[in-house]
Amino acid sequence: MYEPKMQLTEGQRRILNGEEGDVKAKVMETIVRYGDMFEADRLVPVTHGQGHLVTSFGLSLLKPIYRTMDELISAGLKVDGGFTMDPRPVDFENVKCNPLDRILFSTVLYGAQGRYEEQLKKLGLSGDNAFSCACYFDEMGNVPKKGDILSWAESSAVNYANSVLGARCNRNSGMIDIFGAVLGLVPNFGLLTDEGRKAKWKVIVKTTKKPIPQILGSAIGIKVMEDVPYIVGLDQWIGTELNDETRSYLKDFGAATASNGAVGLYHVENLTPEAVELGDSLLAEGYKEYVVDDAELERVYKSYPVMWKDPDKEGTIAFIGCPHLSRAQLNEWADKIINGLKETGKKKVKCQTVLCTAPPVMKEFEKTEKYRELLKTGARVTYICPLMYTSNPLTKSRRIMTSSNKLRTYSVARYYKDDELLDYIIGK
């Protein structure tokens, strides 16, 4: 039997000792050992009851996960506040696939999707549309308050919740997310503590124009790894108000810090809630400095390897929206594609073009005239995670383009700046 290092209440110790069943004891042991590894002093209650799980895809090879889910269900365990999930992996209607792709996606790769979603429903899934990496969109409804304690995973969602919403969540792994949510308890360490939210880096933005969020986030992620950065000088470019535009910027910026590094929280001076409240007192003693100027961003941009087998050929498919596009971003991309094609005198996009967004955002967008106009260009809107499309080994030979630094990092997709990608799509 595992002997915990942290302080447990009598009730928590009873769970660990198996008095509420063997499965719950294993769940508790996992959470306690996880906390002990990080010198957590105790378990604290999850105050935002709705969880968010990163493992949304029924990959056939995830047998250990399905077995564990079955054990939780058999033990009568579930997440009382419900939970959202990362995006579903396939959408044959909107993401064109050949017959071989279809077979691979629906049998070999994600053959367990149906069975897995049945498990998720039994464990507390918050409805059929609860699948987006951007669960914090208003349309998704999983929006924690400042100071809330969460049991979430998905690096970009944790990053956003901590940084933009001021909630508190560690960079939990898949499975730790549901274990904490089932227990309603998470270990108190790291980003849950005031000390852990202090910045070990002061990042000074000295660019001559608004930095591209995907590249700025990448540069900072690569530099600070898992540390917390306190960013000064960015507010001159993106303002001091958290509106749709800045939230979208921070979503993409944060996802790049989390995927190119391991950033779970950042502060932007005069903008993000804790930076507004506490200012540079958030800087930890002995913090380091990193200056980001135009040359540094160019250096980072140029460092991205091109993994296409034939880099001189043109791209065949463009994915936009990883993390999922917000409603404002989706509208903006649709406008840019529709108007860009008018400008170039072309009727159709030059390559398969896929815009990814959250299911409720997509459903609303589908009701608009703009959606019908967009469809005429050949572009499509989907709810999938493009990363899961690229898990198909057959796609490795396709020349995938993206303006997402996260997708670039985890696949052989080639990174393009938004403007470059748009110009390609509209044949400029």
Place this chain on the structure above:
Amino acid sequence: MKEFKGRVINPGYYKGEAVVSHQGVNTLATFQKSAIAKAKQVIAADQNNPDIFGKNLTGKALCLPQTIGSTTGGMVLEVICSMKINPQCLLFSEHIDSLAGAGVILSVVWEGSDIIAIDSLGQEFLDTVKSGDTVEIKEDGTVTIL
């Protein structure tokens, strides 16, 4: 021969080959391809990590600062442990990160894995050990580069 002492996350004895990454290892990008292919060995597939890209990690002592990237990381580690194609040891120069930590615990508690994990070995360890070196790991967290 040089000796280092770290903190034991999961103990065990090992003598074998080191593979060294001087940058954070992206678990998803490194392991996913082999896991999906149901490969018998993990060939590191992270294009952004030239230190280990293309190297066989199965049964080796992977020496690294920390892991980085997607929060599927711990679960991916659990899966490759369940497939028994994991690195036999994870030797961290820094404090173990939350994703690798979760992965090790999930593997031990739910899969009965004997993966060895030692952290806080220090920067000098990572500066000293080279890919291809033989390392010996003892139950008390002592790591010797032979």
